[in-house]
Every structure is written in structure tokens, then in C-alpha cells.
Amino acid sequence: MxxxxxxxxxxxxxxxxxxxxxxxxxxxxxxxxxxxxxxxxxxxxxxxxxxxxxxxxxxxxxxxxxxxxxxxxxxxxxxxxxxxxxxxxxxxxxxxxxxxxxxxxxxxxxxxxxxxxxxxxxxxxxxxxxxxxxxxxxxxxxxxxxxLDPSAFVAVGSHSTCTVDELPLAATRTVCYLDEDDEEWKVLTALPMEASTSLAGLTVLDNQLYVVGGVHGVDKRPVDASFCYEVVTNTWSLLPGPRQPRYNFTLIGLEDCLYAIGGESGRTTMSSVEIYNVPTKKWSFAASLPRPVAGVACTKAMSRVFVCLWKPMETNEIYEYIPKQDAWVLVSTLLKHQSYGHCMVAHRDNLYVIRNGPQDDFLRCLIDCYNITTGQWTSMPGHYGNSKGALFTAVVTGDSVFTLNRTMTLEYTIAGNMWKPRKEMKGFPRNGSVWTFLLRIPKERKEGIAS
Known part of the structure; x- marks a missing residue:
């Protein structure tokens, strides 16, 4: 029955x-x-x-x-x-x-x-x-x-691999966290010599930092090695790399899995997607994206993975990956002339698409909000300052958005249909691209670092 x-x-x-x-x-x-x-x-x-x-x-x-x-x-x-x-x-x-x-x-x-x-x-x-x-x-x-240990705002610069001879010159190859009480950036750990954060995939899953792929040098030779950082023990472990060597891809973690989305291989842009099962330590191919893409804007909201794809000249499309169907499903479309969604973050059931301003003005970004429950778009009023790409480093925790560049860390409060500046702190003094994320650092580790 x-x-x-x-x-x-x-x-x-x-x-x-x-x-x-x-x-x-x-x-x-x-x-x-x-x-x-x-x-x-x-x-x-x-x-x-x-x-x-x-x-x-x-x-x-x-x-x-x-x-x-x-x-x-x-x-x-x-x-x-x-x-x-x-x-x-x-x-x-x-x-x-x-x-x-x-x-x-x-x-x-x-x-x-x-x-x-x-x-x-x-x-x-x-x-x-x-x-x-x-x-x-x-x-x-x-x-x-x-x-409990609160989540800390963490950043790392863009670094290629390093040899033993180069190690004394590689003092900036460090993962740092923002001590909000002292308003100072402090070193959490050093990157392994074999690790590259240049055009790599970085994400945090279950309070562990994953660094996947990347490139060696200016000729963009893919890095096969991938690494996992355990913040509690301050140790790095080696992981297998994706089946398809790739760089300039997006990495995101959800429910024991890492998703390596799109990217480039041999200077060819790809649509392929691979999933790394953390418990089994194995990569497998998943459904490909509708079209090739590198450095795609991606976020997760309510245990769902979303990407923002662009079709010239004005179409931004939100796709969701449906694990049970192994399929990318079109969720909604945003039409904005010559405007490309460069970054996407989530708060509650809202997706915030951060895109360049008028006439490719990257210093004055515009933000649109898509609610995945109601299916409605709203445009946030005004422009948001994006000096040196700060908004493209956006990370959400609670009702706050943290952004940073070399000169300033800026915290916004998400309030209604606005992001309101809340607090300015010290910038992250690194050249090039910066990766940002959240990690819970045990109090004992912080005390050890401080000493």
C-alpha cells in the first residue's frame, strides 16, 4: 500500500x-x-x-x-x-x-x-x-x-608557486586574517611552496580552506596540485587536482562537495564542471554550463548553487545547479545594457549581482538584487564605490558585507534595499588580485599567533 x-x-x-x-x-x-x-x-x-x-x-x-x-x-x-x-x-x-x-x-x-x-x-x-x-x-x-569562535575575515593575495631559493623573497605568500579589535591584519599561515593562488580556485567548506589548481608563471602552465588547510591544527594536506587541468575557474563548496566551474585550459575557455567529493577524495564530471565561461560570478544561497552568465551585450542570466537532476536550470534573466555581473553574493534568500557601472565604469558599480523565493528583481539605488576592485571581494557574514582593497577594509550593513557603510578598517597591502573568505580561528591559535 x-x-x-x-x-x-x-x-x-x-x-x-x-x-x-x-x-x-x-x-x-x-x-x-x-x-x-x-x-x-x-x-x-x-x-x-x-x-x-x-x-x-x-x-x-x-x-x-x-x-x-x-x-x-x-x-x-x-x-x-x-x-x-x-x-x-x-x-x-x-x-x-x-x-x-x-x-x-x-x-x-x-x-x-x-x-x-x-x-x-x-x-x-x-x-x-x-x-x-x-x-x-x-x-x-x-x-x-x-x-564559540567567531568567523574572521580572511584574505590572501595572488601568488604563483615558489622554489626553496625564492622562499626568502616570498614573505607575502601568507594567508592573513583581520583582527577587528586591533584593526590589524595578522598572519594566519604561509602557503605551501607548491601552491598557487594565481588564477586558482579558492573556497572554504566546513571551516577548511581549499586551494585548487592555478598557474605557474606568465605562460600560465596549470598547477596540478591542490591543497586543504586545516585551521585548527595549522596544517596543509595535498589533494588530487581536477581531471581536466584548469585555471581562472570558480570554486565553491556545498555539502561535502567542491564545484570547479568553467575556467580555461590551454587558453581555451571551457564550460565543463567537475565535483570533488571530500569524503571519497574523488573528482567526477557534472553537467556542463550552457556556454564556456571563465571566472564566473557564483554564490550559494539556502544550500543552492547559483552562477551569473553573460550574453553580449546586455543579458545576465542566473542559473542554478540541481544536483538530483545533474542539470543547470535557468532561473531568471537581467537585461542591462553592456553590463556584466562580475561578482555575486547572497544574503538570506537574496542574490546580489554586482556589475560594472555605465560605459564600463568599474569604479562605480551598480547592484541588482534577485529574490529566489519571490522571483523578483530590484535595483539598489545609487552607485557603489569600487576603488581597485573592492566590491569584487565582497563576503557576507550575518547582516554585514566585508570588502577590501590595498587602502581600506569597508564593512557595509545590509539594511532594506541598501548597503550602508558601517565601519572602515585597515586595507590589505598586497598587489594584484585578492581572495577573501571567512574562517573560524580558535582562540588558542590567535593567542599563539599574537605571541
């Missing part, structure tokens, strides 16, 4: 048994047990509200509903009761500054550990904005947040 009736509170739901087995450990355990409930026409679930079950079924159908406070509480209770990992992951995707305290306390109450830790880390990263409201929570919850 494929159809199952489930009574939750006063409501009866008729759904597919396979959906319940896929979504919930509760039902998998129930049917494995052979208990009498398995053979009844109707399974009765007591002491649970129907709204949470409705939300769980919607997520099971592939929907991504945005939830208000009451719905979040019922969804957390439902996810904990039914041990529904997909619903728990969706709740993690919904974390924001408006609901993180609610999610943190409720997930502690119902024992939803993954959401509890994600909420705590989110609050820690926004501690200065949330500390007054955090004081209203129980003391043990406050202490847990304060025990």
Missing part, C-alpha cells in the same frame, strides 16, 4: 509512504519494527500540531517555504519528533538575524542538535548586534554562544 493516512491533532493527511520513509527516521523505524500501527489504515500521532507536519510535507515535495515565528516553532517540534533531517536542514537555511535567537532556544528545548549549533554559531558571528537580546536567554545558552 503506497498511500498512508496520518492523523496529526485534528487533521488527517493522505500522503505517500515512500515520502514518509525518505523524510523521517521516525517512520523508517516504525515500519522496520513491524508494530501494529504499520498495518492500520490510519497512523495517529498525538501531542503534535498539524502545521509542522504540513511544512514537513511541503519540504518533502521540494518546496522551500519561508516561515514566520510560530511556524518555525512548530517546524522545529515536528523535525525533532519525526527526526526529519530534510526539514532540519531547511530550518538551517532559514537562519537570519530576525529568527536566530528563537531557533537557538527552541532547538535546545526540542533537542534538534544540528540547528542548535548552527544557530549558536550564527549568533556568535553577529554577537555585537545581538548581545543585548542574547541576555534574555538562559545563562547556559549565553555561555555556549560565548564559548
Amino acid at each position: 503506497d498511500t498512508v493516512k496520518v492523523r496529526v491533532g485534528d487533521s488527517v493527511f493522505e500522503t505517500n509512504k515512500s515520502v514518509l520513509l525518505r523524510e523521517c527516521e521516525y517512520f523508517r523505524a516504525l515500519y522496520r519494527s513491524g508494530m501494529v500501527e504499520c498495518h492500520q489504515e490510519e497512523i495517529h500521532v498525538r501531542n503534535l500540531k498539524a502545521q509542522g507536519f504540513v511544512i514537513m510535507l511541503a519540504v518533502g515535495r521540494g518546496e522551500r517555504p519561508i516561515l514566520n515565528g510560530e511556524e518555525i516553532l512548530e517546524a522545529i517540534e515536528c523535525a525533532a519528533f519525526f527526526q526529519s533531517e530534510p526539514l532540519a536542514r531547511h530550518l538551517q537555511d532559514l537562519l537570519n538575524s530576525d529568527n536566530c535567537l528563537l531557533m537557538y532556544q527552541a532547538s535546545a528545548t526540542y533537542g534538534l542538535l544540528g540547528l542548535h549549533e548552527k544557530s549558536a554559531q550564527f549568533i556568535r558571528n553577529m554577537y555585537r548586534d545581538l548581545q543585548e537580546d542574547l541576555k534574555k536567554l538562559p545563562q547556559e545558552l549565553i555561555e555556549h554562544v560565548e564559548s
Whole structure:
């Protein structure tokens, strides 16, 4: 029997048994047990509200509903009761500054550990904005947040590989982090000699930094070696490189996988995409992009990967990679004359496309916002200063956007339909392109670095 009736509170739901087995450990355990409930026409679930079950079924159908406070509480209770990992992951995707305290306390109450830790880390990263409201929570919850390491803004310049003889001259081959208290850039680690960040792919996944590919010298010989940096132990490990040697590609990490998107090989622009499975340490080819592209603008929002492709002279297209279909699907199109999306970042369910200004003016960027829930575009008013490519280094944490160049680190606050300058700090004194990202650096490491 494929159809199952489930009574939750006063409501009866008729759904597919396979959906319940896929979504919930509760039902998998129930049917494995052979208990009498398995053979009844109707399974009765007591002491649970129907709204949470409705939300769980919607997520099971592939929907991504945005939830208000009451719905979040019922969804957390439902996810904990039914041990529904997909619903728990969706709740993690919904974390924001408006609901993180609610999610943190409720997930502690119902024992939803993954959401509890994600909420705590989110609050820690926004501690200065949330500390007054955090004081209203129980003391043990406050202490847990304060025990965590906040994410730090990290940068590394563009460097080719290095020989032993060149090492004394390579003092700038370092990964640095911004100490916001001292407003100083401090060295976190040195790059391995064999590592190149010149036209390489860099990304952070599960608080580990990955450096993939890149080039040697001016003739752009591809680097085969790839590296992973473990911030807690301050160690680098060697990884296999992509099957197709590539440079000037985009690397992004999501759910145990690294995506190497497009790029160049032998001065030929490619559309191919490869995925590195971190647990198995193997690369495999995925569906290619609709057309060849190098250095493509890419971001992830709500556990989804998006790229911004350009068709001359005015078409910017947003594509999403759908893992279950192994396909790139066109999401939306933005028509702006001679304007190219150079960088894309995400905040909540919004994608921000940062593009050059009028007449290829790269010093005055324009920003357009696409909401992946409503499918609506909005143009942010005014121009944004982009001296020396600062906006192309944008990184989002909490409700803040960090950008930098050689002269200044500028933090914006995302407020409504604006990015409002919030704080200026010291710039990153490196020539050439700069890579930026976030890493949680243990307090002990920072104290060791400072000494």
C-alpha cells in the first residue's frame, strides 16, 4: 500500500509512504519494527500540531517555504519528533538575524542538535548586534554562544608557486586574517611552496580552506596540485587536482562537495564542471554550463548553487545547479545594457549581482538584487564605490558585507534595499588580485599567533 493516512491533532493527511520513509527516521523505524500501527489504515500521532507536519510535507515535495515565528516553532517540534533531517536542514537555511535567537532556544528545548549549533554559531558571528537580546536567554545558552569562535575575515593575495631559493623573497605568500579589535591584519599561515593562488580556485567548506589548481608563471602552465588547510591544527594536506587541468575557474563548496566551474585550459575557455567529493577524495564530471565561461560570478544561497552568465551585450542570466537532476536550470534573466555581473553574493534568500557601472565604469558599480523565493528583481539605488576592485571581494557574514582593497577594509550593513557603510578598517597591502573568505580561528591559535 503506497498511500498512508496520518492523523496529526485534528487533521488527517493522505500522503505517500515512500515520502514518509525518505523524510523521517521516525517512520523508517516504525515500519522496520513491524508494530501494529504499520498495518492500520490510519497512523495517529498525538501531542503534535498539524502545521509542522504540513511544512514537513511541503519540504518533502521540494518546496522551500519561508516561515514566520510560530511556524518555525512548530517546524522545529515536528523535525525533532519525526527526526526529519530534510526539514532540519531547511530550518538551517532559514537562519537570519530576525529568527536566530528563537531557533537557538527552541532547538535546545526540542533537542534538534544540528540547528542548535548552527544557530549558536550564527549568533556568535553577529554577537555585537545581538548581545543585548542574547541576555534574555538562559545563562547556559549565553555561555555556549560565548564559548564559540567567531568567523574572521580572511584574505590572501595572488601568488604563483615558489622554489626553496625564492622562499626568502616570498614573505607575502601568507594567508592573513583581520583582527577587528586591533584593526590589524595578522598572519594566519604561509602557503605551501607548491601552491598557487594565481588564477586558482579558492573556497572554504566546513571551516577548511581549499586551494585548487592555478598557474605557474606568465605562460600560465596549470598547477596540478591542490591543497586543504586545516585551521585548527595549522596544517596543509595535498589533494588530487581536477581531471581536466584548469585555471581562472570558480570554486565553491556545498555539502561535502567542491564545484570547479568553467575556467580555461590551454587558453581555451571551457564550460565543463567537475565535483570533488571530500569524503571519497574523488573528482567526477557534472553537467556542463550552457556556454564556456571563465571566472564566473557564483554564490550559494539556502544550500543552492547559483552562477551569473553573460550574453553580449546586455543579458545576465542566473542559473542554478540541481544536483538530483545533474542539470543547470535557468532561473531568471537581467537585461542591462553592456553590463556584466562580475561578482555575486547572497544574503538570506537574496542574490546580489554586482556589475560594472555605465560605459564600463568599474569604479562605480551598480547592484541588482534577485529574490529566489519571490522571483523578483530590484535595483539598489545609487552607485557603489569600487576603488581597485573592492566590491569584487565582497563576503557576507550575518547582516554585514566585508570588502577590501590595498587602502581600506569597508564593512557595509545590509539594511532594506541598501548597503550602508558601517565601519572602515585597515586595507590589505598586497598587489594584484585578492581572495577573501571567512574562517573560524580558535582562540588558542590567535593567542599563539599574537605571541
